[in-house]
Amino acid sequence: MTFRQRREKLRAILAGASCIHPGSVYDAISIRIAEDLGFELGMFGGSVASLAILGDPDVALITLTELAEQMRRMSRASPLPVLVDADHGYGNALNVRRTVQELEAAGAAGLTIEDTLLPQAFGEAKTQLISIEEGVGKMRAALDGRSDPSLVILGRTGAASITSLDDAIRRAKAYEATGVDALFFTGLKAREELEAIAAATRLPIVLGGAPEQFSAIDYLASQRVRIALQGHAPFAAxxxxxxxxxxxxxxxxxxxxxxxxxxxxxxxxxxxxxxxxxxxxxxxxxxxx
Known part of the structure; x- marks a missing residue:
């Protein structure tokens, strides 16, 4: 299966009416297991990438080269489409553009770019976000960096648990306006938050780290959630x-x-x-x- 066919499968998931749970994958064997078990999509998370490649916690020590090489290994091992957590794009907007180029060449079906300030700033214990303006620049750079238009670009924000729900909505609408293909949210704690986001936006939604009250997959589908992550239990197991x-x-x-x-x-x-x-x-x- 060509890389474009894998990306078209991810696009079909986002364009559908159902919500799916991806299989958490991190190496050649785990992606083959997910493929053989019938998962429609693999999720290569940033935290599990750091654990599998470096043996380090998720504190933005992994490099783009290391992430792309692991994605390349998985692409060789299985045709399962994979959505990659590309964190902050490994730098500013110009770095984001290169991140997209490298992950596209490595066979990723899609990738997320987030607006978290990474690595963590000196003296700041709490998670911080970049400005909306810088976030928009990163999304525009990501879109400019892809040569295969079927590669899926997702704008990601954790603003709901860092600043406010209103800020999360403002950021989502700004990223949506750049032309990204879907929106990825973390930190949502209540159905009312998801419903407000779904009402204010129009793109397919991906949820990461959702609480138990979001476990009803039909409810998620009704709120335009097309992919809902379930953590990275396979690596822990x-x-x-x-x-x-x-x-x-x-x-x-x-x-x-x-x-x-x-x-x-x-x-x-x-x-x-x-x-x-x-x-x-x-x-x-x-x-x-």
Whole structure:
């Protein structure tokens, strides 16, 4: 599947009438698992990218090169469309433009650009936002940076929990006016906030970090929410599994005593063993003994 076809699938999700939950992905195996389980979309979050690539918390230490390379690895491994959290675009509006170019070349189906001031300013404990004017400049630069018009650009704001709901709406309307394809919101705490945003805007909505009262997917769809994130539990589960396995081995357990390991069948399926064997036969003349 071409990169453009992947992007068109994401556009179809945003243009539809339903809301979906994406699968949180962060490497070649996790994206293949999400593909095989039937997820329509993968979500490559900034926090999970920092954890998977650096082993560091989400404090804006990861670089654009590192993020794009990991996206490139996932694009090679699976045709599943992926929405990438591109944070603040790794700098000012000119950096945003390059961020779009790099992630487009790496195969992302879409990406988000947010108006959070990153990295965190010296002496400021609370999260801060850039001005609306700078945010608009970043959105315009993002749109200018794409060469494939099917690449999806989302304007993102967490203003609802940082400044006010009114500010979130002002920012969303300003970003909408630049021509972005969808709006991404974090920090919403009540249905009334989502309803006010939906009434004031017209683009498809993506929700990140929504509370339990937003779990009714039909309700979300009625408010023009097309994608609702569910966090990054797969990475947390994988971390716990690796920790438990290494701990058991360190404490003297035999490999045969370990529980919860992937079967040879599952491992072979996720590594596309049959396809690789066919290529080995066709291109190298190798037959299995």
């Amino acid at each position: 994988a971390t716990q599994a690796v920790y438990d396995t290494l701990k058991a081995l360190r404490e003297g357990a035999s490999p045969k005593q370990l529980k919860g390991l992937a079967s040879a069948e599952l491992t072979g399926r996720l590594t596309r063993e049959k396809a690789m064997a066919a290529r080995s036969r066709d291109f190298l003349g190798l037959e299995r003994g």
